[in-house]
Amino acid sequence: MERLAPAKVNLGLSVLGRRPDGYHELHTVFAQVSVGDRVRLEPIPEGVEFKGKYGKRNLVYRAAVLYLEAAGWPGGVRIELEKELPEAAGLGGGSSDAAAVLLMLQELYPAEVDLFPLALSLGADVPFFLLGGVAEARGVGEALRPLKAPRVPVVLFYGGPRLPTPRVYAEVKPHDYREPLDVEAILAALAEGEPPYWNSLEGPAFRLRPELQEVKRRMRGLGLRGVLMSGSGSSFFGLASSLEEAQEAARALRPFGWARAGWLG
Ligand SMILES: C[C@@](CO)(OP(=O)(O)O)[C@H](O)COP(=O)(O)OP(=O)(O)OC[C@H]1O[C@@H](n2ccc(N)nc2=O)[C@H](O)[C@@H]1O
């Protein structure tokens, strides 16, 4: 059994404030992108087999163990993972891989198991990937509302450096807090124009790595709209008016790092 584990971008990410537990209250819009990793599962008599990077700490391994325990299933699974997405880039790569494993295991070994809490225990972005598409998220990212959005050509770019999520959040200052996003206005402007969104984590990321501002300038210079850092970075995305325009922009970005064109939503 095989499945695409799509990337996600945040069509806006507003940090509203800091919660008593130290996490930050978010308002964001997740959107899946047609570029991603590939996850393959094969049933085996028992146990979980995965030979890739991070071994037992890999999110695909952890997702399989969680599901099989929750389902109380004696069967096992061999997992193969073909990575296409850069890691810790804000594209939800590992989170998407984990969700793909949960969804495939539910087909392979059906059981009355609610995948949502299992997903949430693996990371804030994992529940979104159980739904896919486009969804508004509040809280830490767990309160999801599916949205209808047009499919739009998009360019993803990652030139490094690795920016660990905890480090970016640690850099957030009170002056980075903003009001909630205007979700309807964002969806209305996706097909053309500049969506009225922002990513509150750009300020902290640019303070940590000022050179990232050059990435944004370069992508805008290629004519892309709504250029924004995704999640806690350091990947960026931009919207195009046709797939050809997106492919041309991705080609122009390739000498600077990892670049892909695909469909949003
Ligand atoms: C930023 C987002 C946007 O979707 O993810 P990415 O898209 O970049 O992966 C999420 O908020 C990533 O949430 P999550 O997956 O839980 O973060 P982790 O990588 O586990 O990092 C955990 C650390 O980040 C900080 N953190 C995380 C989420 C949040 N809402 N507030 C926080 O302050 C906390 O210090 C926490 O200890």
Ligand SMILES: Nc1ncnc2c1ncn2[C@@H]1O[C@H](COP(=O)(O)OP(=O)(O)O)[C@@H](O)[C@H]1O
């Ligand atoms: N299958 C996986 N793919 C990518 N990263 C993984 C995976 N399993 C565990 N990890 C760890 O999880 C971290 C975050 O993964 P990822 O979801 O790619 O980040 P982001 O959501 O920022 O794109 C990585 O730094 C890596 O150490």
